[in-house]
Amino acid sequence: MPNFNDQILNHNGLLFLACILLYTLPVTVVSQEPPPELQRLTTDGKDKQRPAWSPDGRTLVFARHEPEGAYGASIWLYLIDPKNPNGLKRLTDRELPEYHATFAPDGAQMLMVTVSQSGTQGNLDIARLDKVGGKPETVVGDQNGKLSHQDWPAWAPDGKQFAFSSTHDGNQEIYRCNLNGADVTRLTQSPGHDAHPCYTPNGTRILFSTDRWGGLELASMAVDGTDLTRLTQSPGLDDFPAVSPDGKRIAFVSNRDGNSEVYVCDLDGGQPVNLSRNSARDTQPTWTPDGTGITFVSDRQGGTDLYTIKVQ
Amino acid sequence: MHGRTCQSASRRAFLQAGSLGALGLSMADLFALRQARAVNVNAPEAGSARAVIMLWLWGGPSQLETFDPKPDAPLEYRGPFDTIASRVPGFHMGELLPGLAQRADKFAVLRAMNHPSNDHGVAGTIALTGSIAGAIDLGGKTAGGALQPSTGAIVGRLARDGRWASSSAPRPLPPYLILGNILHQGHKRVVGEGGGLLGSAYDPFRLDYEPGVGLKVPNLDLPQDLPAPRLAARWGLLEQLQPGGGDSSKLKALAAMDNHYSLARSLITSRAGLEALDAEGEPLALRESYGSYRFGRCCLIARRLVEAGLPFVQVNWSTHVEGPEDAGDGGWDMHDNYFSIMQDRHGWMFDRSVSALLDDLDSRGLLASTLVVAVGEFGRTPKINDKAGRDHWNPCYSAMLAGGGVQGGRVIGSSDRRAEHPVDRPTTPADLGATILAAMGVTAADITSLGLTPAGQAIEELFR
Incomplete structure (x- = not known):
């Protein structure tokens, strides 16, 4: 099966031009040069969510808010080749909202969140997409006829399962299931809020955020939901954990200094380091596949855009 | 598919006010305008406010994540966000509002607002007019009685008689202006922003701002x-x-639409209007402090309009109560996925823009004469629902007021330990409307002279 990069780079030139014309937006004036270690990946300034890299590092997927979608404002998924930032391309031709996409470990498929019917207050499903421009296939929807939302899919390293958050059983918990949506297993048991799961690269543990100890903190557990371990303990929220490709470090968001920043710490403990160090809002980090950088959402230059900061 | 189609977008495009860059204003013009404003700010009035900026948080923000956190409530109520201390001892707020927490000495909070409806349409009418009369619910049923004018329409009506007028202002500006389109609940229009009993002549003039596009005149009727x-x-x-x-x-x-367009003409053809609308001339750092998203830029434009002499400017957070995930445009009606959306969007956007607005007004000497009010039509259910959201909650919610004579650092009223019901000093939208009018020096006699019946009691503790 061809991967997403092949599909992006080999498509018809005319279609490519049309996509550029349709989806490239006015470039926001950059007020100041970013620091040397920082690469700005987008410039349109529109609100964005959850960047995620293809395994080969050639393509970035992210969600962007659109004020004038066919059903009103919307959120759509886009692909971008960082070497050709003007080549922004819609991932699908859906008109209903879609977001929080992530590449499979082999780059051949994606998981994403789709709104299956607008105006339903929370009918979010997780869908699988096999090719650019294809039709996402819902793999996890409502369970037992009860409206619920599914969010933030995270692939297991073997590509056979994924974790996600859902309100199937009332409050929001972390679940895991097979790629076809079978064998949905609840992993967390807390009356509070559990969110944003991610696997460690060796596939043995799942990190997530939880409010079971007060404010949002990071925790990890075995993939069967056992061996819960608290990872952070700080005033303010800690959220959006992302484990480095070598499995040694965690990037996450914290407002422990009063502002939303991207921090990095060792997976086995240690003092978190503020990596983004900016008065703007920095959030939703993801590692570059080679582990040398962290891509995140920031409004440090006015509008909301994507940046990659180098990591030592 | 509903009515917001490519066709309507095209009409909106035709109605864009056009470039405001080539204003032909000199620095002397600008200075004269500001001087004229400053003279009137110092003129003696019954109330110290000469302008109102109403930040209308359509959809209903949660009291718990904003101005009335309950850190000791059970987990199913308090939610995942922490409580933070503010600049004012004992005044705690939600952690998503760190900027406002640092400015708590500049604003007061009402923590026991309440009214009788949890329907967006009805609650919106109550919140904007102080009365349920004429409200239309989601099912289309209209409440009895004649629709009352909004507080902004009353101010606008009195402004036509010369109240709050800047004697040297080059031309009259629309006295009641809303930055935003007509409010909707789903596909239904919500009433209560207009002149009501006073007549449609006192409906607001509307402008809007769309990032990447600029100012535009919303498509009305x-x-x-x-x-x-x-x-x-x-x-x-x-x-x-x-x-x-x-x-x-x-x-x-x-x-x-005649009145609307005559107001538009007066605005667009007046130097004061043009100058006020051209927010692009503001320093980049100031624009960025407000935020480049729609609400932030509208707050900046509101400041400029007040500075130019408008007595009542309302900024609508959104047209629809729903978010973009739900066929809306990002309102506060988050029945599901609430905490993620608050963290990703609403919390920091509100915090940043309102903080910038308060700082900007203060640095220009306008905060003392400009009443800033931030409120929605109701709050959210203290108990988190089974979709990780909060539903409508009208028995108890919060409002924020700053400037215009309001004493900062005040917390008026309190709620119970789960923010479900008022414990003391309950207040209503009618009280809030009366407070706004009192701050503007509007008396009961002024109101009755318009053929209206005064409603509510001004919240005097805000000003003492």
């Missing part, structure tokens, strides 16, 4: 079959239609 090219003449629209000619229903619809 246009007959559905009116071809877009006929709107190309913009402000000359009505002159093209002679009495007795054309479709009478169209003429009637267009006539209803």
